[in-house]
Every structure is written in C-alpha cells, then in structure tokens.
Amino acid sequence: MFHYQGQIPAHVExxxxxxxxxxxxxxxxxGEFGTHIYxxxxxxxxxxxxxxxxNTIISVPFLTFIGxxxxxxxxxxxxxxxxxxxxxxxxxxxxxxxxxxPLRHQIKLFTERRIFHTLRYIFFTVLACLLVLIxxxxxxxxxxxxxxxxxxxxxxxxxxxxxxxASFVLILLHLLLSGLIANLIFYKSKSSTPxxxxxxxxxxxxVAATSSARGRVNFFFSFEENxxxxxxxxxxxxxxxxxxxxxxxxDFLNRRQKWVVFLISGLACGMGVMLTQRxxxxxxxxxxxxxxxxxxxxxxxxxxxAGFTAVALLLHLPTAGSFDEKINAIKTLxxxxxxxxxxxxxxxxxxxxxxxxxxxxxSDFAWLELLEGENNDLxxxxxxxxxxxxxxxxxxxxxxxxSGWVIQNQKSLLINDVTEDARAVQVQPWKKDIGAILAVPxxxxxxxxxxxxxxxxDYFGYDQFDQDMLQSFADQAAIAFHNAxxxxxxxxxxxxxxxxxxxxxxxxxxLPKVMPEITGLDVAGVSVAAKEVGGDYYDVFAIGNKxxxxxxxxxxxxxxxxxxxAQVKGVIEAIGRLYESPRDVLxxxxxxxxxxxxxxxxxxxxxxxxxxxxxxxxxxRAGHNPLLCSxxxxxxxxxxxYGMAIGLENGAVFESALEQLTLPLAPGDxxxxxxxxxxxxxxxxxxxxxxxxLLALVQQRDYKTASALKDRILLSVYDxxxxxxxxxxxxxxxxxxxxxxxxxxxxxxREFGAAQEMAELS
Numbered sequence: 001m002f003h004y005q006g007q008i009p010a011h012v013e014x015x016x017x018x019x020x021x022x023x024x025x026x027x028x029x030x031g032e033f034g035t036h037i038y039x040x041x042x043x044x045x046x047x048x049x050x051x052x053x054x055n056t057i058i059s060v061p062f063l064t065f066i067g068x069x070x071x072x073x074x075x076x077x078x079x080x081x082x083x084x085x086x087x088x089x090x091x092x093x094x095x096x097x098x099x100x101x102p103l104r105h106q107i108k109l110f111t112e113r114r115i116f117h118t119l120r121y122i123f124f125t126v127l128a129c130l131l132v133l134i135x136x137x138x139x140x141x142x143x144x145x146x147x148x149x150x151x152x153x154x155x156x157x158x159x160x161x162x163x164x165x166a167s168f169v170l171i172l173l174h175l176l177l178s179g180l181i182a183n184l185i186f187y188k189s190k191s192s193t194p195x196x197x198x199x200x201x202x203x204x205x206x207v208a209a210t211s212s213a214r215g216r217v218n219f220f221f222s223f224e225e226n227x228x229x230x231x232x233x234x235x236x237x238x239x240x241x242x243x244x245x246x247x248x249x250x251d252f253l254n255r256r257q258k259w260v261v262f263l264i265s266g267l268a269c270g271m272g273v274m275l276t277q278r279x280x281x282x283x284x285x286x287x288x289x290x291x292x293x294x295x296x297x298x299x300x301x302x303x304x305x306a307g308f309t310a311v312a313l314l315l316h317l318p319t320a321g322s323f324d325e326k327i328n329a330i331k332t333l334x335x336x337x338x339x340x341x342x343x344x345x346x347x348x349x350x351x352x353x354x355x356x357x358x359x360x361x362x363s364d365f366a367w368l369e370l371l372e373g374e375n376n377d378l379x380x381x382x383x384x385x386x387x388x389x390x391x392x393x394x395x396x397x398x399x400x401x402x403s404g405w406v407i408q409n410q411k412s413l414l415i416n417d418v419t420e421d422a423r424a425v426q427v428q429p430w431k432k433d434i435g436a437i438l439a440v441p442x443x444x445x446x447x448x449x450x451x452x453x454x455x456x457x458d459y460f461g462y463d464q465f466d467q468d469m470l471q472s473f474a475d476q477a478a479i480a481f482h483n484a485x486x487x488x489x490x491x492x493x494x495x496x497x498x499x500x501x502x503x504x505x506x507x508x509x510x511l512p513k514v515m516p517e518i519t520g521l522d523v524a525g526v527s528v529a530a531k532e533v534g535g536d537y538y539d540v541f542a543i544g545n546k547x548x549x550x551x552x553x554x555x556x557x558x559x560x561x562x563x564x565x566a567q568v569k570g571v572i573e574a575i576g577r578l579y580e581s582p583r584d585v586l587x588x589x590x591x592x593x594x595x596x597x598x599x600x601x602x603x604x605x606x607x608x609x610x611x612x613x614x615x616x617x618x619x620x621r622a623g624h625n626p627l628l629c630s631x632x633x634x635x636x637x638x639x640x641x642y643g644m645a646i647g648l649e650n651g652a653v654f655e656s657a658l659e660q661l662t663l664p665l666a667p668g669d670x671x672x673x674x675x676x677x678x679x680x681x682x683x684x685x686x687x688x689x690x691x692x693x694l695l696a697l698v699q700q701r702d703y704k705t706a707s708a709l710k711d712r713i714l715l716s717v718y719d720x721x722x723x724x725x726x727x728x729x730x731x732x733x734x735x736x737x738x739x740x741x742x743x744x745x746x747x748x749x750r751e752f753g754a755a756q757e758m759a760e761l762s
Contacts, residue, residue, distance in 0.1 A: 090290035188248035211293035272303025370450035516542035520612035525733035594650035632668025677730030
C-alpha cells in the first residue's frame, strides 16, 4: 500500500521504486524521466520478507550437503552405508542440485555476452575439473583392491574428508560448466531453445536417478542385461545432440577467433571424453553415484558440444574472411564519410576524396575527374599513386571512353577486364598495369560534377559490393564537395543558406522516389523538414518478396543531422542485406555508428520487415516512437517493444534492452510509422498534437488505402499547427495489407511524388 502526494500523469507507463528514499522513478512513452514522492506503509516489510525467503532458498542446497556430510560421519564409523540409506541419500543430493539450478540466472558470469570470454571460462573450468579429479584420485586417495572399492572413502579419516570436499567442489565445477554451456546455447535463441534445454536437464537428472538405482554409473550400452535400463541414456544422447546444434555465436567471431576456437575445440573434445571416463569411475562415485552420473553427463554434453562446434567452425571458415571484409568495409565507409562531412577547402577535399576512395575499395590507384569552367571541360583534379608522366598523358574525354559513358548515363561502371571492354580501349595504352577499373559519378542537385575512379592491377579485382560501396561514398563526397564550393564563393550568411538548400536536395535523393511493388502490400510515405534539411529518415525497399520499412530520427536539426541521416541510410542498406532479423540489423548498426557519433548525438530507429508469404510482420524499436497498429478486426493500439537509441551504448546493454516483436497480418490491417515531429507538432498556443489525437484519427477507420490514411494524418497535423512555424521535422509512413492478388503498391508509388509536393507547399 502506498499513497501518492499528487496526480499521476496519464502518459506514465513504467514505475521503479527506490528504497529507502521512497522515491518513485517513472518513464513516459517518449522515454522522458521524472520523479514523484510517495509515502509508504507496508511495502518495505514485504520486500524484506521476499529477500529473506530468497536467501533461505539459496542456502538450502549448501545446508543439505553439510547435513549429509555430518550423517556420513556416523556411517564412517561402521565403514559401510546400507543400500536403502544410500538411495535416500542420493535422492536428497539430487534435490539439492535441482535447488542450485535457479542460481544460474543470478550469477553475473552466466549472463556474460562476450563470446570469447565465455569460451575462455569454459576451457579453464574443464581444466580445473580434470586437475581436481586427477590430483585427488591419483595422489591424495589411495586405490585399494576391488573388494574394498565400494567403501574406498571409508579407509581412513583423511580419505573421507578429502573425498567429500573434492566431490562437492567437482559437482559445483560441473554445474558451473553446464551454466556456461547454456550461455552459448541460449545465444540468439529460438522459441524452442528453452524447452530443449530443460528437457536436457531432465534427462541428466533421470540418468542420475537410474544410475543410483543400479548402484553404478555406466555410459556404455549393455542391452544384454536390461535394455529398458538404457532408455534414459539414449534419451540423454539424443537431447545432447539436439542442443549441440545451437551455434549462433559463431557468426559473431572474427576470422582469427574462429581459427583459435577451431583449433582448441578438438582439444576440448578430447578433454571432455577424458573427464567423462574418469569421473564415472572415480572417488566421486564412491561418495555418491548420483553425483558421479551428473558430472559424467555434463562432461559428455561438453565433449559432444565441442565436437559439434569444431564441425560448425569447419563449415564457417571458408567464408569467414569474406564476411569480415564486408563488415570492415561498411565500417570504413562510415568512418570516411564522417571524415569528409565537415567543411574544408576545395583542394584539401579533393585530395581527401581520392585518398578515401582508395581506402574504401582497397585499390591500387584512384583519381578524380571534375567538370570545370564554362564549357564543362573534364579536368583531372586529384590522383593517388599515379606518376607525373601518367598524369600528363591521361586521356580526358567527356564524350568518349569510360568517363563519357558515366557522364552520359549517370551510372556507375565496373570493368573487371580492361582488355575485353571497348569503353576501356584508351586505358591500356595509357597505363598498362591496370587490370580492373571502377568508375562512379558524383551527382548533386541532378547535376553531374565529375567521375571518381579506382583501379587495381589484378583482373577481376572488384565485385558488386565494391561498386555499391564506392557509389555510396561518392554520394557523400558530392554533398561534401558542394559544401566546400559554397564555402569558397559565398559570404558567411549567404553560404549557410545555400548550403542548407544543397543539403536539402541531397537529402531528398536519399528518400525513396518510387515505392517497391510487393503483392499484398500498399505503401505510402512522406517526410517534411522543419528547416531546409533535417534529421528525419525513412526508407522502403524490397529484399526478395519481403518489404523493409525503416523510420528514424537523428537528434538535432540542420545540415549535421542530414549528414548523419545519409550515413545511417548507407549503413542500414548495406547491413539489411546481410542480416534477416530486424534486431540483428539494429545491433550491427549500433556497433558501426557508435564509433563516430558525437557524444551528444543519438539516433532512434524503427526497423520492420513485412513478409506477405508468411503473412507476418517483424520489427524492433531502437528508442523510436511506438508503432501504431490498426488491425481490421481488433482495437487500434500502440506497439512499443523495449529498445534504446543508437549511439547511447555500444555493447551488451544495448543488445539486452532490444526486443523483437512478430505480428500476424490480415487483409485490412494498417500500420503507421511516424517520428516525434508528428505528435509534438505545436500550434500558436504551444499545444502539442499528441498521440491521443493520432490514435483518435486512426480509430475512425474512414480510409481504404495507405495513401488516404497518410493524407488524413497530414491534413490533421496541418490543421492543428495552423499558422505556427514547424519546430521539428516530421515523417509518416503507412503500410496497408491488401488482398494478395487484388492490390499492389503501384498506386502508392504514383501518389508518392504528389504527396511530397503537397507537404512541401504546406
């Protein structure tokens, strides 16, 4: 019970109690935090009781072991334990193990998300198990004859004490090993992973119980005695195999780490087999058959998982280098784009563009040709790794050759064998050591500025990925180039205005002009900047028969926000084709963008994939506004899975906070993506539009198409704002689900341009 001194705001969604100060922290839908003071009466006693109960449950397994040890002292006096007592004793010890299992969720070591650290912990845990087993079994406890084997620990008080303590240490080490293995199995887990792992734990306990009933541990088939007794062991092997296929963590190792783990996994498999064989016939079995069976089953699970890991790594190694290269190339593109986004002198910028082009494509040569003067003559502006003689003899023709083709078509050109392409006929006489060449246009405001070249000595040295990377870099370079041009020709005030207009044109080019045609989906969208340029970003593109919708907002406004928006677009487009999960795309984007984002900047994103084939929509939200869902059958509501903004944290906190949600689709469903500029649009009285206005509009259901709903939202926002100047950018994207064969998104593509013009005029 608690009493609040004041009114609770309607938009409050999350509460957190902080004792003993009795301050309640809350978070609203926009992610803003505040505090309210509460007086409490009986909350603290209930929390204190829960803590006492929790500590009691944790201490029970350890008290159980101590109690069993004290009782064993009495049996030590008569040098044997009756069979019925042994069975009851093993049952109590198994119950203690079961009570220890929930501790896995409370130990920080078991929540370690750094894969290489987890692998290191596993290796040293297995090594510690072997050392304890060998040292105690071989050197500290003598091995009497077979007739004394069942009571080896009862030979002397020293043997009894050492064996009892060592058995408890070994069972704790094996439970630690099982928790670390579970950490790998649950990495990027599926919905069936927890169930399969719980079945594995049940199988281990079942094998331990049957082994205790037999009075011995046997991990080898002996169907001649009693084939029914082998069923638990067969079930254990089957569940170990099922769980051993979980290796998603391998994808996040680089090439060097994969080689290291591959080489060690064979050794680890052998260590696991040795541990399995020794533990089931060691002093642990003398202490408790159930303990020995649990340790042996965990060691067997480790050895099989290590073997499966070696095979999985063997399949990953051939492509590990290529995958690492693509990730590094994306990171390099983001870094070099950041380096040229600042204003600088024209000569300095041209030299940097060619240097960075060499870095992006890992080429041997690079040069930049620009259209200069009143006649737009093609001139060499900058070059890297070309001699003075080669610079003087370079063929420059704006209407012929590679440069002429790129200028006329305004498209990039990839030639992997210059001797086989007629457009490169002038390359070999000029420079004979060029085998492959890549040329991309620099375009700004629909006007071509020049051509950026990169070349390699090796034939077939480029692929489509290199072409896309260099074109993305050239788009960034075109924006930076115009910024430098404005810096030279304008006074400060005029320069700033012109720069904003140029950046606005560049930003428009980054937005989709025509919506992709996906059968069964109807798409419409619009983005309006508060100034000439802004930080809002959205993209709609197809991957196969799936539709990807991305909506984001860069903190801040103006040219800086627009430049970061362009970087986000390049990174998302590249990563989106490498990963199928929206959550994985946002995690990788956060890792890349965190490296260069300024500390006071962050980016919110909402990434969704519509799959008409399975009639599902999957999305994740990195701190962005909620997704408004209007199902044909059901209530209109906001969907807000957890997630923090990109750039705030680069690591486990971001990954653990990011959720992914999958929804079924049905004809007549509509989804509204928007930025905070929509719900925070203010009128002359400084009153915000707010989410309840947007919700009420969508609840009217007087729309049939995505374009109609989008136009209704725009008109409603403009009607609310009136004559007030917009203080923030706003973006709206609407996706509607239609009958599979009845509608296509072509109509949305035709209406898109008209809607964008209407928004700008307004």
